[in-house]
Amino acid sequence: MPTPEAHPASSSDPAAAAPAAAQAVGVSIENLSKQFGTFEVLKNVTFAVEPEEIFVLMGPSGSGKSVLLKHIVGLELPTSGCVTVDGRDAAAEDTREHVRMALVFQSGALFNSLSVFDNLALYPREHRVANAAGIREKVMRALQILSLENAAQKFPSELSGGMKKRVAIARALVMEPQLMLYDEPTSELDPVMSATISEIIATLKDEYHVTSLVVSHDRELALNIAHRVGILMGGSLVVVGTPSELKASKDPRVAEFLNPKIDLKNPRFKKLET
Secondary structure: OOOOOOOOOOOOOHHHOOOOOOOOOOEEEEEEEEEEOOEEEEEEEEEEEOOOOEEEEEOOOOOOHHHHHHHHOOOOOOOEEEEEEOOEEOOOHHHHHHOOEEEEOOOOOOOOOOOHHHHHHHHHHHHOOOOHHHHHHHHHHHHHHOOOHHHOOOOHHHOOHHHHHHHHHHHHHHOOOOEEEEEOOOOOOOHHHHHHHHHHHHHHHHHHOOEEEEEOOOHHHHHHHOOEEEEEEOOEEEEEEOHHHHHOOOOHHHHHHHOOOOOOOOOHHHHOOO
């Protein structure tokens, strides 16, 4: 998979040894449909994400993006169709044993009672992936990659919104994931910090060679760092293509979503159903 502009401790004690280098994995969604009661949230959605690809999934609020993300991490079961990660059923318990997946939550989901360092160290401590020195090395490496080493002893309440997002990404990196999933990583951030987070997602491949699936409303993120972009509308996948292909699309739904015009004489809210 070609890159866009810029992509992305041993010991005699087995518990101290670092895991083997992660190999990026692919994701396949085939004819995925999901109903809650009589409401169909996802409708026959099919697409694939290649290993080491950055795939951005966009769409209006309520279009089913977050529900689709939950299927990939095994938190939801399809009504019909299937989702596989590295050829394995995403909902199967052994998939999470064989494939390291990390989800970066929209809110960051940091533990407020723990320092930044301890937030990052929680996973390797619980899973005994290294000894204390090895864990410190992993945590500090992730913090250094994201220019957060000076925040190691701070608590989440002391961090800005942008720093919390970066800490959440650093915490995911400590897992040495093969697949990174991001839920609205630039929401509630100013334009400069949104650009910074976009750059981080794109350049992580240099260090981790990871597959990235990003759910986002951020047009600039999608069109500048994605290999391909998919747009969900009303639970259906209306288009998948490269940023250049989406920019050139003649589909009025795609053009309106990517370049909405403000019309004060005929505002959209006047057309909404009451």
